[in-house]
Amino acid sequence: MKPRHEILLNQLNDYRGYLLYLVNDITEEQAALIPNGFRNNIHWNLGHIYLDQFLWIHTLTKEQKPEIQSLNKWFGFGTTPENFTEETPSFNEITELLQSQIATIHKTYGEHLETEYPPVEMGMFTIEQVLSRTIFHEGMHIQAILDIKKFIND
Numbered sequence: 001m002k003p004r005h006e007i008l009l010n011q012l013n014d015y016r017g018y019l020l021y022l023v024n025d026i027t028e029e030q031a032a033l034i035p036n037g038f039r040n041n042i043h044w045n046l047g048h049i050y051l052d053q054f055l056w057i058h059t060l061t062k063e064q065k066p067e068i069q070s071l072n073k074w075f076g077f078g079t080t081p082e083n084f085t086e087e088t089p090s091f092n093e094i095t096e097l098l099q100s101q102i103a104t105i106h107k108t109y110g111e112h113l114e115t116e117y118p119p120v121e122m123g124m125f126t127i128e129q130v131l132s133r134t135i136f137h138e139g140m141h142i143q144a145i146l147d148i149k150k151f152i153n154d
Helices: 003-023 028-032 042-061 091-109 127-152
Strands: none
Touching (some): 003 042, 028 042, 028 091
């Protein structure tokens, strides 16, 4: 594996570790709270982060993963916790998925980071490029979670 790929995967792992650290002390009930002025809660943000990373990869590779697509109805772009049902994975289930996601990406795609596919949005054509984009996206949602935590801890 090229050094830059190791760095990218290490960054993914470090940022995910920080995200999981931020929510380590959050209860299921706190994760469900939507403070005034917010559209979503911590639970939704975590599910969205998990879904987004795989959706971008699968959009690029044209893989069909029904288990990932099914999450779209609860955590996809434009959804809110109002879309949650009894079948929505719990906060704890989403946290567990997030804990294993980077290792899954490394194992499944680590040797294919430079494989070229037909370009998708923003002209991205490799998994390496998609992962760089998802790091930025995850950071945006980390900030949203930090903001929500200010309200739920008061």
